[in-house]
Amino acid sequence: MKQLLMGNEAAAEAAIQAGCRYYYGYPITPQNELINYMAVRMPQVGGTFIQAESEIAAISMVHGSAAAGGRTMTSSSSPGISLKQEGISYLAGSELPCVIVNIQRGGPGLGDISASQADYFQAVKGGGHGDYRIIVLAPSSVQEMADLVYDAFDLADKYRNPVMILGDAQVGQLMEPIEFRRKPKETFSPKDWALTGAMGRKRNIVKSFYPVKGQLEEFNAHLQKKYRKIEDHEVRYEAINTHGADVILVAYGTSARICKEVVRKSQQMEFRVGLIRPITLWPFPKQFIRTISGRATCILTVEMSAGQMVEDVRLAVEGRCAVHFYGRTGGGVPTSLEIMKKIAEIVPDNLVAKVHGVLQLVEAK
Amino acid sequence: MQTLYEKPKAMFDTPTHFCPGCGHGIVLRLIAEIIDSWNIRGKTIGLAPVGCSVLAYNYLDIDMCEAAHGRPPAVATGIKRVHPDHFVFAYQGDGDLAAIGTAEIIHAANRGENITFIFVNNAIYGMTNGQMAPTTLLGQKTVTTPSGRDAVNCGYPIRICELLAVLDGSSYLERVSISSPENIRRTKKAIEKGFKTQKEKKGFSLIEILSPCPIYWRMDANESMKYIDEEMTRTFPLGVVKDWEQKKSG
Numbered sequence: 001m002k003q004l005l006m007g008n009e010a011a012a013e014a015a016i017q018a019g020c021r022y023y024y025g026y027p028i029t030p031q032n033e034l035i036n037y038m039a040v041r042m043p044q045v046g047g048t049f050i051q052a053e054s055e056i057a058a059i060s061m062v063h064g065s066a067a068a069g070g071r072t073m074t075s076s077s078s079p080g081i082s083l084k085q086e087g088i089s090y091l092a093g094s095e096l097p098c099v100i101v102n103i104q105r106g107g108p109g110l111g112d113i114s115a116s117q118a119d120y121f122q123a124v125k126g127g128g129h130g131d132y133r134i135i136v137l138a139p140s141s142v143q144e145m146a147d148l149v150y151d152a153f154d155l156a157d158k159y160r161n162p163v164m165i166l167g168d169a170q171v172g173q174l175m176e177p178i179e180f181r182r183k184p185k186e187t188f189s190p191k192d193w194a195l196t197g198a199m200g201r202k203r204n205i206v207k208s209f210y211p212v213k214g215q216l217e218e219f220n221a222h223l224q225k226k227y228r229k230i231e232d233h234e235v236r237y238e239a240i241n242t243h244g245a246d247v248i249l250v251a252y253g254t255s256a257r258i259c260k261e262v263v264r265k266s267q268q269m270e271f272r273v274g275l276i277r278p279i280t281l282w283p284f285p286k287q288f289i290r291t292i293s294g295r296a297t298c299i300l301t302v303e304m305s306a307g308q309m310v311e312d313v314r315l316a317v318e319g320r321c322a323v324h325f326y327g328r329t330g331g332g333v334p335t336s337l338e339i340m341k342k343i344a345e346i347v348p349d350n351l352v353a354k355v356h357g358v359l360q361l362v363e364a365k
Numbered sequence: 366m367q368t369l370y371e372k373p374k375a376m377f378d379t380p381t382h383f384c385p386g387c388g389h390g391i392v393l394r395l396i397a398e399i400i401d402s403w404n405i406r407g408k409t410i411g412l413a414p415v416g417c418s419v420l421a422y423n424y425l426d427i428d429m430c431e432a433a434h435g436r437p438p439a440v441a442t443g444i445k446r447v448h449p450d451h452f453v454f455a456y457q458g459d460g461d462l463a464a465i466g467t468a469e470i471i472h473a474a475n476r477g478e479n480i481t482f483i484f485v486n487n488a489i490y491g492m493t494n495g496q497m498a499p500t501t502l503l504g505q506k507t508v509t510t511p512s513g514r515d516a517v518n519c520g521y522p523i524r525i526c527e528l529l530a531v532l533d534g535s536s537y538l539e540r541v542s543i544s545s546p547e548n549i550r551r552t553k554k555a556i557e558k559g560f561k562t563q564k565e566k567k568g569f570s571l572i573e574i575l576s577p578c579p580i581y582w583r584m585d586a587n588e589s590m591k592y593i594d595e596e597m598t599r600t601f602p603l604g605v606v607k608d609w610e611q612k613k614s615g
Contacts, residue, residue, distance in 0.1 A: 064443020
């Protein structure tokens with residue numbers, strides 16, 4: 001049965017379906033629908049909802065519930081996620097599974113409350129202190145928000161690692177009809193490392209402190225090995241018309257929705273535009289982009305930032321073709337017309353006429 | 366032959382890293398004794414702090430979790446919500462609890478979290494080589510108050526028990542010290558009362574323990590104990606500050 005839900009509500013309901021019973025949050029726009037939903041639903045399913053005194057406290061409560069073996073989640077938006085970075089580093093360092101939802105808004109600083117993708121660096125490059133990675137999933141629809149939040153809990157448990165859902169104000173507040181396709185989760189893999197009281201067993205410790213010389217380096221080597229395993233097994237992306245494309249767009253989340261419009265319009269004029277939409281931002285689909293770039297004329301990365309993911313695209317491409325960037329910042333959302341204009345600037349001369357045909361089509365709309 | 370005193374079972378037989386004359390070893394031992402006598406090793410979860418006592422999990426043979434600076438009350442909250450019938454306690458120093466973690470302890474108390482907090486107050490930052498703590502006494506010399514703490518520049522020592530007492534969510538607050546065998550026995554009783562508060566689901570309990578740091582107080586062990594009795598207790602008077610049992614009977 002389809003339901004009309006907002007992205008933020010879908011994330012909350014999907015978490016509950018995935019067995020999350022410990023939610024800790026602090027209000028911040030544009031993710032308030034998520035915390036509000038949890039306040040109503042968590043008591044109904046016998047779960048815990050706490051409106052924490054701060055983002056730092058909320059992520060620390062997540063730390064405690066994760067250490068105690070519970071499925072746990074917090075959510076916030078950009079300035080709030082900055083505050084949570086202390087806890088995220090500890091969670092990664094303590095190898096604790098949890099889900100963190102970031103519905104991004106414009107920044108830096110207080111910024112504004114409209115959609116942005118400017119937290120990409122913070123999400124995929126660590127964000128807090130130390131050598132660590134978190135799995136970052138980027139939904140571009142309400143349905144995908146639900147599906148990815150559900151998956152995020154399993155991925156978190158599988159790798160004992162925090163997972164972030166990196167959305168933005170548009171995906172968070174958009175309403176679309178969706179379906180909860182998975183069965184509500186009832187059985188979970190045992191967590192023999194969790195803190196449950198040392199009844200009849202050796203005690204467990206959840207920590208990230210390794211003061212004896214050499215121990216921390218060994219632990220970091222273990223973490224890096226785990227991260228390579230995640231890179232080998234968990235890359236997800238959507239590829240549309242990438243085969244034989246004249247121009248390939250790379251975009252995620254809301255930007256990718258707009259890029260899809262460009263792909264559709266171009267098809268009508270027989271101009272071949274492809275789209276690579278990374279679903280996991282870390283691990284990044286660098287292998288696929290690398291392969292495609294050997295055959296492409298040029299790549300255009302589209303983001304709601306001053307250019308963050310484009311750096312990972314360039315690293316993947318390693319000079320095999322030209323990589324261009326179009327971005328809007330501070331809450332600005334790229335339009336299909338702007339993207340087409342940018343494409344007109346970057347394509348070889350023989351394709352300019354075709355691009356102008358598409359441009360007229362887009363403008364006519 | 367009757368054994369009067371032995372190593373608690375909940376404590377590993379390992380030398381501690383604490384400085385000579387430090388109070389942490391005594392307090393950790395008291396906790397281990399209580400876990401033994403209450404037979405609750407299987408349903409106790411402890412929170413290790415940052416600072417000198419971060420290695421508490423090297424000494425206590427129970428499930429333990431680490432928390433970031435000041436965050437044990439929030440982490441403990443997350444644990445307790447998963448295991449509401451377990452004994453959860455957090456072990457915190459004065460920097461952890463009264464500076465960087467002030468918000469967390471106030472709100473855990475205000476929510477009436479059914480958790481016991483062991484607050485070891487030695488009025489100084491030991492781990493980082495003797496800087497001023499929020500609880501440093503007026504006039505006390507530390508490396509960051511080289512001419513003595515001056516209220517005009519640094520404010521006043523924070524009295525945590527009195528501060529938390531005004532919150533409706535706090536149930537049991539007592540300040541004790543470990544300056545003498547008699548005071549150590551009182552400290553043990555106070556910690557037991559904290560555990561009893563949890564057992565009976567009466568809410569938030571905190572035991573503030575005045576404890577020596579001879580190295581950074583620049584004193585020997587005996588002088589340190591005397592300093593607790595004669596100087597610290599003037600700013601931090603010993604005794605029960607709030608007690609749910611007394612409230613009931615009174």
